[in-house]
Amino acid sequence: MVIQQFGDPSGLQVVELPEPCPAAGQVVIGTEAIGVGGVDAMIRRGTLGRSGSSTGVVPGSEVAGTVTRVGDGVDRAWVGRRVWAFTGVGGAYAERAVAAVADVVALPDGLSSVEAVTLGSAVPVAHFALAHGRFAPGDSVLVRGAAGSIGIAAVQLAVRGGAGAVAVTTSSQRRGSRLRELGATHVLDRAGDGDATAPPSFDVVVDVVGGPDLPSFLDRLAPNGRLVSVGMVAGFPPADFGVRLLETFQQSRSFATFSLSTVPVADRDRVRSESFTAAAGGGLSAVVDDVLPLDSAAEAHHRMDAGDVFGRIVLTPR
Numbered sequence: 001m002v003i004q005q006f007g008d009p010s011g012l013q014v015v016e017l018p019e020p021c022p023a024a025g026q027v028v029i030g031t032e033a034i035g036v037g038g039v040d041a042m043i044r045r046g047t048l049g050r051s052g053s054s055t056g057v058v059p060g061s062e063v064a065g066t067v068t069r070v071g072d073g074v075d076r077a078w079v080g081r082r083v084w085a086f087t088g089v090g091g092a093y094a095e096r097a098v099a100a101v102a103d104v105v106a107l108p109d110g111l112s113s114v115e116a117v118t119l120g121s122a123v124p125v126a127h128f129a130l131a132h133g134r135f136a137p138g139d140s141v142l143v144r145g146a147a148g149s150i151g152i153a154a155v156q157l158a159v160r161g162g163a164g165a166v167a168v169t170t171s172s173q174r175r176g177s178r179l180r181e182l183g184a185t186h187v188l189d190r191a192g193d194g195d196a197t198a199p200p201s202f203d204v205v206v207d208v209v210g211g212p213d214l215p216s217f218l219d220r221l222a223p224n225g226r227l228v229s230v231g232m233v234a235g236f237p238p239a240d241f242g243v244r245l246l247e248t249f250q251q252s253r254s255f256a257t258f259s260l261s262t263v264p265v266a267d268r269d270r271v272r273s274e275s276f277t278a279a280a281g282g283g284l285s286a287v288v289d290d291v292l293p294l295d296s297a298a299e300a301h302h303r304m305d306a307g308d309v310f311g312r313i314v315l316t317p318r
């Protein structure tokens with residue numbers, strides 16, 4: 001699948017491309033599952049400044065499947081192994097994907113490829129975002145934008161990490177119920193209202209949303225509270241949002257951005273492997289919204305745009 005035109009999902013079209021050849025340090029993976037991420041939709045819409053992409057680019061960044069070929073300098077023992085891989089800002093919506101061997105992690109028995117692409121990016125982002133927010137047992141946590149794969153992972157990790165309370169924002173009662181099943185203790189609407197029993201303030205806010213309402217969530221930080229911005233699905237916050245922190249100077253609140261790209265690859269891979277093992281043992285849930293054929297990528301993006309996806313949509317080659 002390539003983005004033939006930026007804009008609506010109809011710009012995603014099937015093309016035939018030659019079999020890829022791995023360069024030194026790379027592997028080729030016969031894909032069994034391809035994760036559809038919120039960032040893919042942003043790139044397709046053109047709202048990420050096209051991320052350096054031009055039309056004709058294959059979107060997607062995470063796949064799972066079996067290694068079919070390796071490039072120079074790569075141990076041939078990888079051939080035939082089931083793996084998860086990060087392909088970069090593109091290259092995943094394909095029957096054959098190429099990845100640097102440093103971005104490949106072996107899959108344990110008992111974890112399906114579909115589960116792997118549901119957890120492989122999201123869990124490390126959530127894990128290191130919580131660490132960036134100096135999350136500790138007993139902390140009250142708010143996950144803003146909890147219905148996506150990063151938010152779902154953050155909820156589960158906060159619960160496993162012994163959070164005192166785990167509140168979530170969602171626009172849907174049904175998704176709120178699903179999030180409660182995953183351990184959320186309070187379900188709020190997108191404005192952060194709707195549950196009078198929720199803590200009035202939070203030690204850690206993991207924020208996937210950004211956008212115009214971000215300043216009102218800075219106001220929900222406890223003294224010494226930390227808001228970690230991991231995504232901006234609602235766009236940038238107002239340019240003067242930092243004024244809210246300065247106006248409450250004596251509360252010692254913090255705002256931080258967090259990108260997984262700042263975490264050393266070995267640390268990311270370790271956390272990813274641990275999450276795969278935990279999921280294979282039933283300690284983490286991979287929440288799959290739907291599994292669609294690869295050539296239905298436009299349908300997957302329509303559903304992303306409609307905002308009714310809970311967790312991950314996964315594509316599989318026929």
Ligand SMILES: NC(=O)c1ccc[n+]([C@@H]2O[C@H](COP(=O)([O-])OP(=O)(O)OC[C@H]3O[C@@H](n4cnc5c(N)ncnc54)[C@H](OP(=O)(O)O)[C@@H]3O)[C@@H](O)[C@H]2O)c1
Binds near residue numbers: 233261
């Ligand atoms: N920091 C990193 O290293 C990293 C890595 C990968 C991706 N990302 C970023 O993470 C984001 C995607 O994460 P994701 O796939 O988990 O999210 P997502 O599924 O795209 O969105 C999460 C939830 O946010 C809510 N939402 C959507 N639009 C909203 C709006 N206008 N106002 C308030 N809430 C809204 C929706 O839930 P409800 O309708 O239930 O409210 C949605 O399910 C992107 O911004 C991407 O760039 C960051």
